Amino acid sequence: MSHWIELDKRYFMDTGHRRLGVTLVRGEGARAWDDAGKEYLDFIAGWAACSLGHCHPIIQEALREQSKRLILASLDVYTIPQIELAELLISSSGLAKIFFCNSGAEANEGAVKLARKYGKLHLNGAYEVISALKSFHGRTLAMVAATGKPEYQAPFTPLPEGFRNVPYNDIAALRAAVGERTCAILLEPIQGEGGVNVPPETYLKEVRALCDERGLLLILDEVQTGCGRTGTLWAYEGFGIRPDIMTVGKGLGGGVPIAAFLANEQAACFGPGDHGSTYGGNPLCAAVAGAVLRFIMKEDLPGNAVRVGSYFRERLLGLQEEWDIVKEVRGRGLLLAMEFTKPIALAMAKACCERGLLLNPIPPQTIRFMPPLIISPQDVDRAVMILDAAIRQIK
Structure with a gap:
């Protein structure tokens, strides 16, 4: 040893x-x-986070240049790398608003928090989020509840309420689980830690139709599948749909810690004081992520x-x-x-x-x-x- x-x-x-x-x-x-x-x-690549491999020159240059200018500033002020990255993500995703954080778990927490506020405003106080068995959405207490793995949940009960887990790729089970308290459905387009489970082409379209029919938000966790990994910039493009809320992370930073959740205009219902992050979207990581995403798209x-x-x-x-x-x-x-x-x-x-x-x-x-x-x-x-x-x- x-x-x-x-x-x-x-x-x-x-x-x-x-x-x-x-x-x-x-x-x-x-x-x-x-x-x-x-x-x-x-072939682990930081659990898919090192999208450009280790120590890519693009990342080294962005770190070197931005670290000479500005590393961190509070959300009381504007910073240019954050705004440039936001514009790049929004223009490439077709969504409308964004919030930056530090990890995929944080992004999923923020997405669920946003969905709950949407439920209060538009769905008579509905707060429940339905997710899939064998999913993985992070290690925070709420995301353990959202993650459909009983072995992860058992040591930490009682878990936060408001989550239901149903089988993946089972539209009948999903439809049966929707009730008056449901505000959103949270899914990975392709389950990663669950074993790389790819649904048929029709599944996500059926989920999208169900959400539209019942007035629910569709949240797609693209922390692992996003930024080009599945052959399109965002995995949802390969299934012919668009979510109401999307979470991104891992490969976005190419190895530096950055994540985000994006929403369409209707779902983006946060107001002042509803959310925050000390390090989220800091100039250093935002500059790197911008360089990484531009390289992914250009090359x-x-x-x-x-x-x-x-x-x-x-x-x-x-x-x-x-x-x-x-x-x-x-x-x-x-x-x-x-x-x-x-x-x-x-x-x-x-x-x-x-x-x-x-x-x-x-x-x-x-x-x-x-x-x-x-x-x-x-x-x-x-x-x-x-x-x-x-x-x-x-x-």
Whole structure:
């Protein structure tokens, strides 16, 4: 055990196991190096946050230039990077208003808070939000209640009221759950931590129609799927709908902490004093996010997600044909998953890590792939070669 791992175990609360057992000290593009100098191909990418890979020159330049000008200012004043980023996000999403925060959980909290005020103003005080089983919306107490995973909820009961969880991709269950207290439906366009569950093309259209029929707000959590990961700038574009409220984060900052929630004109009902954030949309992170988003759009990284993601999927399907232990390959763009017939996800991730590939296991049986949007077919070939060797070893 290295010195750094010993210190980590001594000082940190045991909130999550660092399951791969490596200490990273440097990164460049899709690669990272540990404290012993070993190189890894990183297909976790900060849980999809490092959209441009590690330490991209665009991010370095934005950090360097903005840190010489202004790092933080209160919301009592205007700052230019925040306004420029807001304009970029609003013009690219078709929504009308925005609020910046620091993490996806905060963005989802803000979206639910906004929906509750909307319910008070327009839906006779309705406050309930319906979300999906196997979803993930964050680790705050309210977002644990929104997240449809009983194992996450049980240690923290009683949970905040006002949330109902129904099966994902089940429009009948969703329709049955809507009642007089319902103000909004909160969904991931594609479930990430739940196992990269992609709904059929009709599902989100049916949800949109249900919301329109009942006068409810549709909130889409695009914290993981947004910023080009699924092959369109926003995943909802690939399903032919538009939400009333959208949350974004992770890949927006390319590795620096920034998130936001956006709303259409009708849903954007906050007034002065209704919400706030000390660090939300600070000039430093806003400048980086603006540079990241402009690069994603200029270099057509959503297109790269389609091209390389399709190639990656084909290679993974080839492994499925070769190995009967591979049950399913699924996903869209560069958000993919491989499910096994046996509970070997963690063993697979560790075996790949030993060979220089960092992967995210979703125990017991699924591996999730979230590589940077800049990866190449050659990176995919190397990853598949390592996966094949790890399957051969474990099988």
